[in-house]
Amino acid sequence: MSNEAVAELNQDIDLDQVDSIIAPYLGKKEMVIPILQKVQEHFGYLPRPVMEHISYRMHIPLSRLYGVTTFYAQFKLKPRGRNIIRVCKGTACHIQGSPKIAERIEEILDVESGETTDDLKFTLEEVACIGCCALAPVIMVNDDPHGRLTPDKVNAILDSYE
């Protein structure tokens, strides 16, 4: 997504929502990770104005907040698609051929890992291990695991999402 498009999305953010999420944690700087988790759950990502607001209310410099968010894989600073594809990169999946699955998805969607399609339909991500090693190779689309994949099964799976 372009920066302009993100900026436009960020205009409609309701900071009152952020306040009500932060309220129980005010003054507890050690709770910053749970706050970011809850805020991201609400918005789907961590918009810049929200980050600035958390920084202001929690008395944590924005730079430090940015340091925390970029350290952990869970936090996203950009909007994500309606459907999140997570390709499992666990060892079992790797040796059962997950790189070939990832490659096929990248080809079909024309995005790389970590990117979102222009129509906001899909975001492609990697995950260290889903823990369904028996079903390797596995991808998760939203909350649905699809296991024992081969590259030629990918198209049909992606087609089944809106």
Next chain:
Amino acid sequence: MYEKHIMICGATGCLSSGSNQIAEALKEELEKQGIKDKYRLVMGGCPGFCEVGPIIVIYPDEVFYCRLKTKDMAELVEQHLIGGEIVERLLYKGPDVEAPARFYDTIPFYSKQKFNVLRNSGIIDPESIDEYIMRGGYRALKRALQMDPQAICDEVKDAGLRGRGGAGFPTGLKWGFTNKAPGDKKYIVCNADEGDPGAFMDRSILEGDPHAILEGMLIAGRACGADEGYIYCRAEYPLAIRRLKTAIQQAEEYGLLGTNILDSGFNFKMNIKEGAGAFVCGEETALLASIEGKRGMPRPRPPFPAQVGVFGKPTTINNVETLANIPLIVREGGAEEFKKVGTEGSKGTKVFALAGKVRNTGLVEGPMGITIEEIIFDVGGGIQGGREFKAVQAGGPSGGCIPQDLINLPIDYDSLTKAGAIMGSGGLVVMDDRTCMVDLAKYFLSFTQKESCGKCTPCREGTKRMLEILERISEGEGIPEDLDTLDSLAHSIKDSSLCGLGQTCPNPVLTTIRYFRHEYEEHINENYCRSGICKPLFQYVIDQENCNGCRACVRVCPVDAIEGEKKEPHEIDQELCTRCGSCIEKCRFDCIMITRVGSEADVGN
């Protein structure tokens, strides 16, 4: 009163293969027959045998049904529950049993196992504290509350329990340090940030027997003089977190958590912290930083967490599996019982996550000292598709690979270390002749390189340089000096990194070079990847003698690189072929071969 209990595996593995839908279908069927009040349906913990999921076990009949589909439920209800006859069609079948096997004892996957930590998993309802208590739960806590704290530490030390998270430090000793550290406020932290790709034993314990972790932490709290605990759990394990929250609430209601526990004057408060996805947070000082809301970066030790831990207070950090062992040891006579299993230096059992190219994937618990052969061939049923066993990766990205010649190696802390691997958390990923060892080393290093927190230079820069070399080798650009450079970089990183991540991350590279040097040399000197993984270093060729022209590969090829008439041998256009491997997956006649680039005749394996 219920006539029967029906345990449906509700762990992540079986959920992915559809156990929720099975449960729904079963409920519907019972309702349709008007008998739903006679049976208790439980979404239970993991019985371990993920390969054949979804699994249902019916008690008290002790019948194990597997590979279930929703359409099987009508038959199961009518024939077994109403008619009282076992549905033979749905029992476990495999090349390792003569007749369909009815229960755990008769299924080879289970017969070599020894259940300590997984004692309750799949047997009890993980959301019921009463069932945990019925199985002897919280008795060890009651005993511990009547004991002197130092005596508890000594008992755990005497049992010989070593930390199950990786390094294998004696648990009782660790507790003793925290116990002796000055200060009135101390903490117990449960490390449930299971980040090793290919390991899921901690998740299964948390999902299947959450009270065992709480009891273990309470006993640790008593022994160390701590009154507050944190469970640091991966956010990717939502079910585990939910079950822990339920367990905490129940324990509070029963007076097993909170103030003046069991009238002993002992207080304990339990918190859950959700991790946010950083492998390095499995390292104890990084984990502490993360609990405090900071970037999860490790710091030099000493001071050790036993002196300066979370919020600057003395802290004991134990792994999930370690804590799950505690109630067994601290109960009456438990330490003696515990010591009977295992080897000289490694007591008790270990849970392994068996995955990769082995037939029976799943969760396996065996006595320490069980050999690799026993795990892979007796429990695991051998290699998928009858291919050749090549190596097993033990201990995840910090561990090492163990080749076929060391198949009789007993799995315990000391033997694994000697072989260049580590126990780690207990992930065992099995590899066959289609796994390229250079690619494997590259895979692990790219993982650790990405997860390196960047604080210390050897780990941050060194892993990057090593990865670059491995990438070159797998692209056919390797030079003979590369192996020496890799070796020297690996040793510098091991010797000079700040934390366990850096100190162990070169292990996969070192062990693959040690045991599979010829494969590296083949990549470098002959531009050939015999396993068919490194794309520029091999090609697919169709065996002209055996191809019967079924066109299956032609249809599946995404770039139309395969040509040939029906019933005529096909051919691959090497210019067009992207080596995606679709054809080799599809060919049922084993006619697609991996060969050196440019060669037609030289047939690899």
